Amino acid sequence: DSGVTQTPKHLITATGQRVTLRCSPRSGDLSVYWYQQSLDQGLQFLIQYYNGEERAKGNILERFSAQQFPDLHSELNLSSLELGDSALYFCASSLLLAGGMDTQYFGPGTRLTVL
Amino acid sequence: QKEVEQDPGPLSVPEGAIVSLNCTYSNSAFQYFMWYRQYSRKGPELLMYTYSSGNKEDGRFTAQVDKSSKYISLFIRDSQPSDSATYLCALSNQAGTALIFGKGTTLSVSS
Numbered sequence: 001d002s003g004v005t006q007t008p009k010h011l012i013t014a015t016g017q018r019v020t021l022r023c024s025p026r027s028g029d030l031s032v033y034w035y036q037q038s039l040d041q042g043l044q045f046l047i048q049y050y051n052g053e054e055r056a057k058g059n060i061l062e063r064f065s066a067q068q069f070p071d072l073h074s075e076l077n078l079s080s081l082e083l084g085d086s087a088l089y090f091c092a093s094s095l096l097l098a099g100g101m102d103t104q105y106f107g108p109g110t111r112l113t114v115l
Numbered sequence: 116q117k118e119v120e121q122d123p124g125p126l127s128v129p130e131g132a133i134v135s136l137n138c139t140y141s142n143s144a145f146q147y148f149m150w151y152r153q154y155s156r157k158g159p160e161l162l163m164y165t166y167s168s169g170n171k172e173d174g175r176f177t178a179q180v181d182k183s184s185k186y187i188s189l190f191i192r193d194s195q196p197s198d199s200a201t202y203l204c205a206l207s208n209q210a211g212t213a214l215i216f217g218k219g220t221t222l223s224v225s226s
Contacts, residue, residue: 002158031211043159043203045213058213090158094211101147101166102210106158 003027004093004107012113018079021110025072025093031055032074033094033104034066038087049074050096081114088112118142121204121217130226134191138204138217141185145206145215148180150189153201153219162202163189194224 003026011019025032034046036059045058049068060066063081068074078085088111092104121138128134136150147166151159163178165171171178177190187206191198201221205214 002160004158033213035214042218043214043216045215048213050211056213096211101164103161103164104214106151106160108158109156111156 002105002107004091004105006089006091006107006110008110009108010111010113012115013081014115015081015083017081017114018077019081019112021076021078021089021091021112023074023076023091023093023107025074025091026105029093029095029105030072031094031096031102032068032072033092034060034074034076035090035092035106036087037090037109043090046076078112083114086112086114118215119204119206119217122220123218125221125223127223127225128194130194130196130224132194132224134194134198134222134224136189136191136202136204136220136222138187138206139185140187140206140215142206142208142215143182143185144208147207147210148178148187149205149207149214150176150178151203151205151216153203155200159203191222194222196224196226199223 005024030051037043046060048056091107150163153159168182175192179188201219203219204217
């Protein structure tokens with residue numbers, strides 16, 4: 001158990017809908033990352049938050065957005081869903097110390113199926 | 116050319132074999148090199164973490180980084196059926212930044 005929790009485990013929805021995925025980081029970790037894993041693209045970075053502020057963006061679609069709340073949990077919002085958005089969505093957290101190595105711990109993921 | 120290349124396999128070996136998993140990369144700015152293991156329908160878990168070039172050993176696992184060749188390896192000695200999983204290499208150029216993953220190699224160890 002990495003200490004990172006994600007809900008829900010599975011989500012089945014229809015095209016055009018909007019969903020929210022939730023992540024609670026490990027106790028003490030300030031940084032949260034969102035990744036998408038699909039069969040053809042592999043694991044790809046979407047967005048990173050650090051202590052409530054957006055820190056970096058990756059291949060995140062404009063239809064997707066995220067935020068990190070004062071209690072450090074994070075939510076990833078996916079809207080106008082398309083069939084191609086079906087994937088595993090992982091959250092990872094890290095302490096983000098200045099310098100040195102910074103380990104990212106992954107949650108169990110949310111499996112999204114868009115029908 | 117993709118930033119990180121990894122042979123997807125599958126790789127099938129008998130129990131007790133030595134397994135070699137590899138990734139190549141194109142960006143010489145990468146300084147942090149990781150190997151994650153992912154069981155089916157689970158999140159990736161960190162196996163090995165190295166900085167810059169060199170070797171690192173942890174039990175049956177050895178990670179090697181050759182920055183001059185832009186080549187990283189993970190060796191598993193005395194492989195066990197419980198090692199059957201997908202192994203992902205992950206790289207970053209700074210601590211605390213996004214990881215760039217290979218697509219993963221699926222390993223099957225038969226008893």
